[in-house]
Amino acid sequence: MKPAPTLLSTAFLHPAGQALPGPLLALRKQRGAALVDMPLPTRKTENWKYSSKYLKLTDEMATSLPTDGKTGSALAVPGYKVVFINGVMVPEASEYPDLNNILIQRFGDLSDAEASELAERLDTTLDTKAVQFAGLNSARFEDGLVIRLKPDAVLDQPLFIIHEVTADASGSAFPRIFVDAGRNSQITLVEEYISSGQEAVFVNSVTEFTLAEGANVTNIRLSMGGENVQHIGATGVTQQRSSRFQSHCVGFGGPLRRHDLQVRLEGEGAECKLNGVVVTQGTQHYDNHTTIEHIAAHCDSEETYRNIAADKSHAVFNGRIHIHQDAQKSNANMNNKNLLLSTGAEIDTKPELEIYADDVKCAHGATIGQLDEESLFYLVSRGISRREANVLLTMAFINELVAQIPVDAVKDTVQTRLNQFFDQAFQEA
Amino acid sequence: MLSIKNLHASVGGKEILKGINLEIKAGEVHAIMGPNGSGKSTLSQVLAGNDAFEVTSGEVTLNGDNLLEKETEERAREGVFLAFQYPVEIPGVSNLQFMRTSVNAMRHHRGEPEMNAAEFMKLAREVSKQVDLDPAFLKRGVNEGFSGGEKKRNEIMQALLLQPKLAILDETDSGLDIDALKVVSDGVNALRAKDRAILMVTHYQRLLDHIVPDYVHVLADGKIVKSGGRELALELEARGYAWLGIKDEATAASSAN
Numbered sequence: 001m002k003p004a005p006t007l008l009s010t011a012f013l014h015p016a017g018q019a020l021p022g023p024l025l026a027l028r029k030q031r032g033a034a035l036v037d038m039p040l041p042t043r044k045t046e047n048w049k050y051s052s053k054y055l056k057l058t059d060e061m062a063t064s065l066p067t068d069g070k071t072g073s074a075l076a077v078p079g080y081k082v083v084f085i086n087g088v089m090v091p092e093a094s095e096y097p098d099l100n101n102i103l104i105q106r107f108g109d110l111s112d113a114e115a116s117e118l119a120e121r122l123d124t125t126l127d128t129k130a131v132q133f134a135g136l137n138s139a140r141f142e143d144g145l146v147i148r149l150k151p152d153a154v155l156d157q158p159l160f161i162i163h164e165v166t167a168d169a170s171g172s173a174f175p176r177i178f179v180d181a182g183r184n185s186q187i188t189l190v191e192e193y194i195s196s197g198q199e200a201v202f203v204n205s206v207t208e209f210t211l212a213e214g215a216n217v218t219n220i221r222l223s224m225g226g227e228n229v230q231h232i233g234a235t236g237v238t239q240q241r242s243s244r245f246q247s248h249c250v251g252f253g254g255p256l257r258r259h260d261l262q263v264r265l266e267g268e269g270a271e272c273k274l275n276g277v278v279v280t281q282g283t284q285h286y287d288n289h290t291t292i293e294h295i296a297a298h299c300d301s302e303e304t305y306r307n308i309a310a311d312k313s314h315a316v317f318n319g320r321i322h323i324h325q326d327a328q329k330s331n332a333n334m335n336n337k338n339l340l341l342s343t344g345a346e347i348d349t350k351p352e353l354e355i356y357a358d359d360v361k362c363a364h365g366a367t368i369g370q371l372d373e374e375s376l377f378y379l380v381s382r383g384i385s386r387r388e389a390n391v392l393l394t395m396a397f398i399n400e401l402v403a404q405i406p407v408d409a410v411k412d413t414v415q416t417r418l419n420q421f422f423d424q425a426f427q428e429a
Numbered sequence: 430m431l432s433i434k435n436l437h438a439s440v441g442g443k444e445i446l447k448g449i450n451l452e453i454k455a456g457e458v459h460a461i462m463g464p465n466g467s468g469k470s471t472l473s474q475v476l477a478g479n480d481a482f483e484v485t486s487g488e489v490t491l492n493g494d495n496l497l498e499k500e501t502e503e504r505a506r507e508g509v510f511l512a513f514q515y516p517v518e519i520p521g522v523s524n525l526q527f528m529r530t531s532v533n534a535m536r537h538h539r540g541e542p543e544m545n546a547a548e549f550m551k552l553a554r555e556v557s558k559q560v561d562l563d564p565a566f567l568k569r570g571v572n573e574g575f576s577g578g579e580k581k582r583n584e585i586m587q588a589l590l591l592q593p594k595l596a597i598l599d600e601t602d603s604g605l606d607i608d609a610l611k612v613v614s615d616g617v618n619a620l621r622a623k624d625r626a627i628l629m630v631t632h633y634q635r636l637l638d639h640i641v642p643d644y645v646h647v648l649a650d651g652k653i654v655k656s657g658g659r660e661l662a663l664e665l666e667a668r669g670y671a672w673l674g675i676k677d678e679a680t681a682a683s684s685a686n
Contacts, residue, residue, distance in 0.1 A: 373481075378517045378571075381477050382531035382587065383505035383538065392530065396521025396570075 011062035017142030021115035065171035087173035125236030144176035149185035167197030241267030253284025280313035436487035447651035463648035508594030577604035614639030
């Protein structure tokens, strides 16, 4: 007899925060009802095969983290920013553009009509069967931001969205962002996930982008939560004709880190470029699952992911490209390289191509290796210390991707975190 | 300066060096010649500290210090430089960054202040001219996509930057056309100094037309079988290794052609 599956505890199905417009409350309720009896992923769940053992949700973590009187860390972020603490926006810490062609609204400030329209569109960018936890976010979000760019609107500098959890007690947070990029509009959105405090917490975030014809969106996502934070996040993207989406995901490991990124190329001539860097150490985990759906013809996708795993850590990459029957002249390129810095580290990588059109260019490659002994010897034979040689070669593995991050302040943040990683990973003998 | 006594070394349990004895004084240029497989490159690698080779007995001192107990990077900081026969390509690390890190590691060891990027750039441009290497090569990955000749010039450039006490040149002439050979030889000759020793490892004597050695040693089957002056190289050129009773497959093959 098959053992009964472990279900998501019903403790997780009680949303907090009722100050939302009716249509969003109704959506939440409906999504919550769908999650009753949701089995938690196990080793047998294909898309959680390598990661289910890291998911350790307890009922103490089911309660929403308190949001009153939380101001978060002082963040020196240049330019526009929106600060979310424990899934709820903090207006006094935020500073965003006051423009008539770019509207940034909290869910709670939407009229019933606007909320009703939004409720129709939430979750539509994601395959919620494959990304089960996006549904949990929809059942639990307490606040959220909808960013609307009118046609031709251009945001002149990056908008930072800082998602912080203050883990003074166990609990969870469900931040939600929806970006509606109108025709030929442009925006660079930086999401930073950080934490303070030490108690075990769960972050379940969802960010969605819809790109109208000719829209140009750059999304930088930094996952930098602490060792007490289990984070399951999803990003969904739909792209209409000739739109361009660029993603730079930089992730540092944790007890559980999962990011699903799904892009749907729905209009001809749309292109996406997905870059990813993951570093893990200690007993950390990080799992990236990406899916690119080539639905329309003449679309380009380019994906480059690098994982670096030290000590006894574990990184996972699963990249799926699905070329639909009508998507002729698709051009898809996926490349995943992995670096193991220790014999105790583990990396699992799985490129998946599903091609139903006959006139396409599709390439993929995945490699796993260690630092090259010959290169190390060459460097130390020039007086360079082993530590420095290790750092140079490890940086060489991801330099190209870090250099492509289009916001200098973010590049600096990433480099600082990488230096901390190197300090731990390569201690001077 | 360099003293090698009864050096034995093996790789994968197979003995390659079978008792090398060699004394090199400051200011001298020594050439080690020998057929393929005689142990020339192994000697270079062992001196530089490649731990793929196991030293089973013997002694090597540099200015009286035991070299064999030092790590590769310590040897380098104390003045040992190996110009590699096959310099490795390292994409993602720029040549400039690599060389500056190296120069600063040496300066740090000597208690000198580090050179900043601008200072180093100026120095590197000057030295790159000396080996006729376009400064554009500084911005590329270390040896990335370099031709054989460019790699060798890049090695000599590093020697000129680092000003070692002992420069070991492993088959620095291999793969060079006559113009590149001239440039590389000029670079090596510029390294000649009364406080520096140079050990050249080569299969052919043509390099020695450009860099005239003080002493020539013939290495065969892991031992130095004959030593002499410059004239020994010329004699080898004229008579081949067989003259010394050494089997040289490469030479035999090339003369058969």
